[in-house]
Amino acid sequence: MFFGYTIILGICCGEKEIENMDLLDQILPLVKKPARYAGGEWNAVCKNWGEVDLKVAFAFPDVYEVGMSHLGLQILYGIVNSRPDALMERVFAPWPDMAEKMREHEIPLFALESKRPLRDFDVVAFTLQYELSFSNILYMLDLAGIPLLSASRSEEYPLVIAGGPCAFNPEPIADFIDLFVIGEGEEVINELLDAVAGGKRDKLSRKELLRKAVEIQGVYVPSLYLVHYGEDGAFLRVEPADSSVPARVKKRVVKDFDQVSFPTSPVVPSTEVVHDRMMIEVLRGCTRGCRFCQAGMIYRPVREKERGTVLRQARELVRNTGYDELSLVSLSTSDYTPVQEVVKSLLDEHAAGGVSLSLPSLRADQFSVDLAKEVQRVRRSSLTFAPEAGTQRLRDVINKGVTEEDLLAAAGAAFREGWLAVKLYFMIGLPTETDEDLDGINRLAREVLSLGRKAGVPRGRLKVTVSVSSFVPKAHTAFQWEPQAPFEALKERQAYLSGKVRDRGLTLNYHDAGASFIEAVFARGDRRLGQVLSKAFELGCKFDGWTEYFNLEKWLEAFKSAGLDPAWYAYRSYGYDDALPWDHIDPGISKRYLAREHQRAMEGITTGDCRTGDCPGCGLCGALEIEPVLAGSERDV
Amino acid sequence: MFRYRIIYAKVGPARYISHLDLLRVFDRSARRAGLPVAYTQGFNPHPKMTFAAPLSVGTAGEAEYADMELARDIDPAVVKSALAGAMPQGLRLIEVDRTPEAAASLMALVERATYSARAELASPLRDEVLARAIDSFLARPQIIIERQGKAGAKKEYDIRPGIFAMSGCVNNDIIKIKAELKTGSSGNVRFEELLAAFLKESRLPLRGRLSLTRTGLLFRGAEQG
Numbered sequence: 047m048f049f050g051y052t053i054i055l056g057i058c059c060g061e062k063e064i065e066n067m068d069l070l071d072q073i074l075p076l077v078k079k080p081a082r083y084a085g086g087e088w089n090a091v092c093k094n095w096g097e098v099d100l101k102v103a104f105a106f107p108d109v110y111e112v113g114m115s116h117l118g119l120q121i122l123y124g125i126v127n128s129r130p131d132a133l134m135e136r137v138f139a140p141w142p143d144m145a146e147k148m149r150e151h152e153i154p155l156f157a158l159e160s161k162r163p164l165r166d167f168d169v170v171a172f173t174l175q176y177e178l179s180f181s182n183i184l185y186m187l188d189l190a191g192i193p194l195l196s197a198s199r200s201e202e203y204p205l206v207i208a209g210g211p212c213a214f215n216p217e218p219i220a221d222f223i224d225l226f227v228i229g230e231g232e233e234v235i236n237e238l239l240d241a242v243a244g245g246k247r248d249k250l251s252r253k254e255l256l257r258k259a260v261e262i263q264g265v266y267v268p269s270l271y272l273v274h275y276g277e278d279g280a281f282l283r284v285e286p287a288d289s290s291v292p293a294r295v296k297k298r299v300v301k302d303f304d305q306v307s308f309p310t311s312p313v314v315p316s317t318e319v320v321h322d323r324m325m326i327e328v329l330r331g332c333t334r335g336c337r338f339c340q341a342g343m344i345y346r347p348v349r350e351k352e353r354g355t356v357l358r359q360a361r362e363l364v365r366n367t368g369y370d371e372l373s374l375v376s377l378s379t380s381d382y383t384p385v386q387e388v389v390k391s392l393l394d395e396h397a398a399g400g401v402s403l404s405l406p407s408l409r410a411d412q413f414s415v416d417l418a419k420e421v422q423r424v425r426r427s428s429l430t431f432a433p434e435a436g437t438q439r440l441r442d443v444i445n446k447g448v449t450e451e452d453l454l455a456a457a458g459a460a461f462r463e464g465w466l467a468v469k470l471y472f473m474i475g476l477p478t479e480t481d482e483d484l485d486g487i488n489r490l491a492r493e494v495l496s497l498g499r500k501a502g503v504p505r506g507r508l509k510v511t512v513s514v515s516s517f518v519p520k521a522h523t524a525f526q527w528e529p530q531a532p533f534e535a536l537k538e539r540q541a542y543l544s545g546k547v548r549d550r551g552l553t554l555n556y557h558d559a560g561a562s563f564i565e566a567v568f569a570r571g572d573r574r575l576g577q578v579l580s581k582a583f584e585l586g587c588k589f590d591g592w593t594e595y596f597n598l599e600k601w602l603e604a605f606k607s608a609g610l611d612p613a614w615y616a617y618r619s620y621g622y623d624d625a626l627p628w629d630h631i632d633p634g635i636s637k638r639y640l641a642r643e644h645q646r647a648m649e650g651i652t653t654g655d656c657r658t659g660d661c662p663g664c665g666l667c668g669a670l671e672i673e674p675v676l677a678g679s680e681r682d683v
Numbered sequence: 684m685f686r687y688r689i690i691y692a693k694v695g696p697a698r699y700i701s702h703l704d705l706l707r708v709f710d711r712s713a714r715r716a717g718l719p720v721a722y723t724q725g726f727n728p729h730p731k732m733t734f735a736a737p738l739s740v741g742t743a744g745e746a747e748y749a750d751m752e753l754a755r756d757i758d759p760a761v762v763k764s765a766l767a768g769a770m771p772q773g774l775r776l777i778e779v780d781r782t783p784e785a786a787a788s789l790m791a792l793v794e795r796a797t798y799s800a801r802a803e804l805a806s807p808l809r810d811e812v813l814a815r816a817i818d819s820f821l822a823r824p825q826i827i828i829e830r831q832g833k834a835g836a837k838k839e840y841d842i843r844p845g846i847f848a849m850s851g852c853v854n855n856d857i858i859k860i861k862a863e864l865k866t867g868s869s870g871n872v873r874f875e876e877l878l879a880a881f882l883k884e885s886r887l888p889l890r891g892r893l894s895l896t897r898t899g900l901l902f903r904g905a906e907q908g
Contacts, residue, residue, distance in 0.1 A: 071741075071892075071894055072891045072892050074699060074741060075740070075741035075892065076892075079701075080699040080740060080741060081699045081700055081701065081704065081740075083699075084696035084697075084698075084699040084700075085696050085772075086695060086696030086697060086771055086772030086773050087696075087771055087772075088711070088712075088715070088769075088770075088771040090772070314711060314771075316696075316697070316700045316704060316708050316771055317700065317701065317704045318704060318707070364714075365715070366715070367711065367715065368710070368711030368712060368713070368714035368715035368769070369711060369714075370710070370711075370714065399714075400714075400720075400722060400728070
């Protein structure tokens with residue numbers, strides 16, 4: 047629940063702000079999309095710096111339009127700004143044209159609300175959403191005039207913290223971050239800010255504060271851990287500096303997801319962003335157990351929001367934002383127990399007001415198409431399904447519980463209901479993949495296409511898009527021990543597919559194999575990669591998630607000068623007994639369970655969903671003293 | 684449908700809202716205000732709103748015009764107070780009035796616009812020097828600028844006929860330049876173009892860039908400023 051702001055929303059007009067704003071007005075007319083840097087959006091919270099003790103900057107290491115689409119930002123922004131003693135402002139990675147102008151005019155990186163330099167904040171909090179944004183963290187710290195290395199930052203600089211999914215293997219970025227938060231942030235952020243406020247009051251040194259902070263569950267302070275490597279360069283272990291520091295850092299998880307703070311007055315951008323709509327998170331966690339999926343492991347257990355809570359939050363969002371589209375977000379929205387009733391109630395209440403619904407992550411089955419049909423009473427777009435692999439054999443290996451019948455039934459229904467375009471997501475380079483699986487992708491795409499023709503979709507308008515990404519082994523998954531397919535092999539498979547998936551109405555897209563390679567290196571990397579990041583940043587690497595900026599040659603050069611081999615990281619096959627660089631991070635699920643899942647994968651045996659009452663024994667509930675919560679069930683909180 | 688004419692200011696951070704984004708911002712503001720915005724029919728309905736001449740991104744507007752249609756008849760004072768409390772920082776409502784549905788579109792009505800530009804001076808400048816520079820600039824029979832055509836080819840264009848007035852003043856280390864220019868689908872002159880042409884000739888000792896404001900829009904049949 048969101049408490050509304052108890053403080054008075056003043057207009058930001060400190061002396062510093064005015065000074066900075068004048069300078070900004072000199073450069074904003076010269077850059078692309080200046081609305082990215084102007085602030086002043088609806089629901090932006092501008093507090094008076096003189097009346098607030100703790101100043102926190104939420105730093106998103108990508109451009110405004112991407113960062114403003116991120117629900118986590120809005121959640122934490124709401125929570126911190128509802129504290130009378132604290133404020134949170136936003137900062138995004140300036141596009142290079144802006145960065146150039148800022149350097150030219152000596153304007154340090156500033157937060158949007160007060161236009162104050164990042165340096166003036168007590169805490170700068172980065173979110174780690176994808177590995178390819180790591181270089182932008184260095185880019186932003188540098189623009190802010192903050193020393194990059196944690197060890198080189200004296201007391202006068204802000205505390206630099208980070209959280210988000212990539213914090214589950216924090217080592218590659220550990221040199222630059224003072225403190226990581228592992229797991230869900232809603233509750234721990236308050237505990238952490240209390241500790242920072244206490245530290246300020248008691249005049250604790252940075253070191254003393256960090257020592258205190260590790261007492262909070264979910265807090266990882268890399269400087270309090272030592273990393274050991276073998277003589278052959280193998281990773282040996284991460285070890286706490288002394289006995290007062292926990293050997294493993296247990297993730298944080300919100301017990302009462304239904305009642306936890308949710309932003310119903312989010313900042314509404316004045317310029318178009320990637321996800322430009324209201325978002326309600328209807329459930330958190332997914333227990334389908336896809337073996338490649340990190341989100342499915344680290345966000346366990348499943349917790350659903352009650353129907354009444356969703357309806358109330360929707361009402362507040364509509365009133366507070368003025369958006370005309372509401373998205374029910376989660377890892378798998380068709381799994382939300384009361385999804386049909388909720389969709390119906392939302393449409394009954396809001397369709398007349400011109401609000402449409404969207405369900406971004408649907409299963410590939412008839413049920414989901416029926417849902418989508420219900421939802422799209424107002425507007426139409428394309429439907430997306432993610433079979434992930436081309437054959438049933440490989441789908442069993444990855445435990446993707448979608449059958450060919452499901453997918454074809456869904457696609458056929460979609461075309462009959464009037465959709466003209468279907469998107470199919472696949473992955474290549476999955477463990478055990480053969481040419482047969484690639485042929486399966488082609489075959490499925492063509493069958494979907496022919497279903498469209500049969501359904502009478504006009505030839506010129508019928509479109510089946512096949513989007514192919516490359517498998518990246520991630521920490522804390524059943525495939526964490528698996529190598530990535532070699533770069534050349536990925537290239538070959540892409541070429542193989544583009545030779546086959548070629549017909550009128552068929553479109554094939556694939557991701558840059560080089561970017562997936564670097565992603566794989568960092569996804570399973572260790573602390574030594576900090577040197578590579580430093581070097582890559584010096585060489586100009588930034589915005590690596592953007593094809594126009596990603597530069598594989600520069601990355602390879604960075605590895606070379608750091609004396610490290612990226613292939614060793616990406617292609618390494620680990621044994622179950624090998625120490626892993628992320629072993630000290632405890633996501634609640636047991637390594638034994640992951641190993642069992644890996645074995646079952648190799649044998650092609652699927653594992654059920656714990657929603658159905660069939661416990662696969664991931665170990666989470668016992669480890670974190672928590673249970674799955676489905677909407678409408680008895681709750682014990 | 685019920686049409687309302689809105690006069691508003693676009694200042695502060697709102698100066699950086701592009702013309703394309705402005706429609707969305709107004710739509711969302713009206714929806715937050717609880718106003719029954721009228722929409723076009725079809726798969727992708729959009730709000731029935733039109734704006735007078737687009738304002739360049741970064742230029743402030745002191746009295747901009749928009750027409751908005753509502754599905755119900757609501758007192759303009761009520762529209763104004765509801766909308767005023769729902770706009771993002773820098774968009775300020777000045778006036779809301781009814782306007783007949785049959786009235787000509789705003790776009791067609793706008794004929795001229797008044798502007799002012801302001802900058803710091805790097806070295807002192809006397810008013811008379813500035814006035815002389817403006818006089819000699821305006822005395823030219825033609826003021827040719829280059830415009831990028833649709834195909835990317837550069838095209839020469841004479842903006843002199845579209846300049847109705849231009850003046851300047853200096854106050855300590857601040858210089859101000861004002862102008863009244865042709866606005867609309869034909870003969871339009873952009874303030875930036877005029878300033879660029881003028882500065883190229885006069886080489887004023889400016890410190891930094893001029894900050895620009897459109898101070899008003901003049902409609903067909905209205906008094907000339």
